[in-house]
Amino acid sequence: MDWGNMLFQNWQGIVRTIFVGVLAYVALVLFLRISGKRTLAKLNAFDLVVTVALGSTLSAILLNESIALAEGATGLALLIAMQWLVAFCSVRSKGFAKIVRSEPTLLARNGAFCDDALRRERVTRDEALSAVRASGGRGLEEVESLILESDGTISASLRN
Known part of the structure; x- marks a missing residue:
C-alpha cells in the first residue's frame, strides 16, 4: 500500500x-x-x-x-x-x-392513539410520546391532537 x-x-x-x-x-x-x-x-x-x-x-x-x-x-x-x-x-x-406531497396524518386525538395511523406511518408509540414531551406535555392524556406533518415532524396540540 x-x-x-x-x-x-x-x-x-x-x-x-x-x-x-x-x-x-x-x-x-x-x-x-x-x-x-x-x-x-x-x-x-x-x-x-x-x-x-x-x-x-x-x-x-x-x-x-x-x-x-x-x-x-x-x-x-x-x-x-x-x-x-x-x-x-x-x-x-x-x-x-x-x-408529490404527503398529507399530514392524525396519530392521536383526545388522549387516544390512532393505532391504524401509527402502523401505516411506521411511528412507534414511544416516538409519538417523545413528541408530546418535546411540546411540553407529560403524557398522552394531555393531547388534543398529535399530527405527523408532511415534513416528517410530529406536532402536538395539548389541551389547556
Missing part, C-alpha cells in the same frame, strides 16, 4: 478542487438565489431528496476530475429547475400536489 500517494497525489488536484469548488459554490448560491426560498425548504420528502441530490452533485463536481465545471453547474441548475417546476405545478394543481 502506497501511503504517500493515498495522502497526497499532486498539487494540480488540490488547485483544481479549490478553483472548481469556489466556482461551483458561487454557481450554486446564484442558482438558489434566482430560484427563491422555496427551493431548499424541507417541507416534505421530495424536497429533502432534492437537497441531498444538490449536495451530492456539488461533491461530485469537487472531487471527480472527469466532471467539468460547466457539466456540474448544468446538473445543479437542472435539479433546481425541476424543483421549481414541481413547486409551480403543485401550487396550481391539487392533484399534482397529492402525487
Whole structure:
C-alpha cells in the first residue's frame, strides 16, 4: 500500500478542487438565489431528496476530475429547475400536489392513539410520546391532537 500517494497525489488536484469548488459554490448560491426560498425548504420528502441530490452533485463536481465545471453547474441548475417546476405545478394543481406531497396524518386525538395511523406511518408509540414531551406535555392524556406533518415532524396540540 502506497501511503504517500493515498495522502497526497499532486498539487494540480488540490488547485483544481479549490478553483472548481469556489466556482461551483458561487454557481450554486446564484442558482438558489434566482430560484427563491422555496427551493431548499424541507417541507416534505421530495424536497429533502432534492437537497441531498444538490449536495451530492456539488461533491461530485469537487472531487471527480472527469466532471467539468460547466457539466456540474448544468446538473445543479437542472435539479433546481425541476424543483421549481414541481413547486409551480403543485401550487396550481391539487392533484399534482397529492402525487408529490404527503398529507399530514392524525396519530392521536383526545388522549387516544390512532393505532391504524401509527402502523401505516411506521411511528412507534414511544416516538409519538417523545413528541408530546418535546411540546411540553407529560403524557398522552394531555393531547388534543398529535399530527405527523408532511415534513416528517410530529406536532402536538395539548389541551389547556
